Amino acid sequence: MRNKIIFTGGGSTGHVSVNLALIPDFIEDGWTVEYIGSKNGIEKQLISNINEVKYFSISTGKLRRYFDWNNITDIVKVFTGVFQSYLIIRKSKPNVIFSKGGFVSFPVVLGGWLNRVPVVLHESDVTPGLANKLALPFVTIICTTFPETEKYIHSGKSQYIGSIIRQNLKNGNAIQGLKYCGFVSGKPVLLVMGGSLGSQSINLSIRNNLGKLLKKFQIVHICGKGQKDTSIRVKGYKQFEYIEKELPDVMAISNIVVSRAGANSIFEFLFLQKPMILVPLPQKSSRGDQILNAESFKKRGFCYVIQDKDLCKSDFINTIYDVYENRAKYTENMKKACVTDALNELIKLIKAKSKSK
Template structure:
């Protein structure tokens, strides 16, 4: 009998990327793969591009830390989503559930516990998000990227340190092809701006306000997020995209310096590729502060510089970007000391073990 696995996770690309890396590996070994996600989340768009994965949408509510009238309605959505997930799991009868987190994953993990289906959660950041905090007591195992995460977990017997995981295709980019496709030259460095899958209004504004100055130093690839492109901006050496998929490995390969948020998945991919970074983490008003912790850990290790959004001025931004490029060899040398291997194998092995 073929084994079955259900993946869940969504809300942002960071909650889907690892699932996208794992799915083909299970398909190759003959597993039936299903995905439970939200009705309109980014996970539905991303998974729809993968062959032979059955996608099941459920109701979900956002678990907010602030007052919003939707907080009154969302608990009922979570309950409805849990009931839907419960019925789906009874129908699918999976051997295991793998969750990358996000609000949609909570009903699935709860339903898994009710159906006695073992589940594994993956936490990328130093501190677990609210959804994972709720779900961890109900899960079988918790994979963590940072060793320090264990300090924040009560159920220490569930914690497995699997380290950072990087998609294999990211490591196979061709810099010459990237330059050729974008009509860039090899004689001028490339600056990549990446504000997360949903984009960053503040970073986008900073780049556009300083575009002329930046183009004196760099060719620029600006990934600005869905719906955030500015069609009026056309300058030689400047390319903007809402997002990149198949072209991303080649663009990363040709990049010299990265300006980005501090989501764990992205910054570890840049570390694996040895790309010096300027990290501008989400503020505590915008998030739970996880990116601030991620960014500080990379700054201490010597992999990146950090500029808090509250301190973001044109002068500071330009000065730090220029400094990172001029001292790029120092950052790369520090990255050479990183001891992890970025392998997906430990997670793959754990899922198979729990599925037994």
């Protein structure tokens, strides 16, 4: 009988990218791979491209740390999702479940626990998100990306493994990247990323300063779903809502990066030794995880950090110029980090925790 694994996680690319890195190995090793996600989330869009993976949709509700009348209806959605997950897992009988987090993951983790299936959970940020915090009592082990995360977890279940890098990012082709963007060789490339949902503040700051920036850089701007500005058509500036299979090639041509501070992305920049200007999500828009991620990287000399509220200042453009001129300093610090890809270690751990049938 073939071994079987169920993956879960969604709501943003960051909650899916590690799963995308892991899935090919399990398929190649002969496992049956299934995925439980939301009905309309980005995880469904990304996983649907993998023919070997069967996808199950469940009801999802947002878990909030503050009062909101929607909490009442969302709690019903969460419990509906738990029931749906329980039935799917009971019928599927997987050896193990791997959870990347996000709101959709908690019902799956609880459904797995109710079916006595081992659950391996992965936390990318310095501090665990709310879904992962709630899931902690029901998981077998939680794997961490930052070593300092362990002090925020008091269950004795944590294990530091480091960053997970998607294998395809290591094979970027600069010639293909230039062709994809319509850029010329010899002029530096600035990569701008605001996460899968995009960042209005970063998008606006870049577009308001295009004239100045294009004198020095070619700009590839991944601006998020529904956030392209089709009125802008200038040479050397290329917009995309999202890039999937061509991302390694785009990374290969990028000299510096302006980005939010999601853990998966910044560790990929670190692995590829791309000098970073990080603009973490502000506290009012998040739980503050990106602020901690950015500060951790800043302390080690990997990046320059700008707060979201300061993007409108003229110093933002000067900062981009400065980071580019001093890019060798950032690259040298990243080389000293000796970042290793923990993908194989995580794969071994998941298989070790799986129950035999």
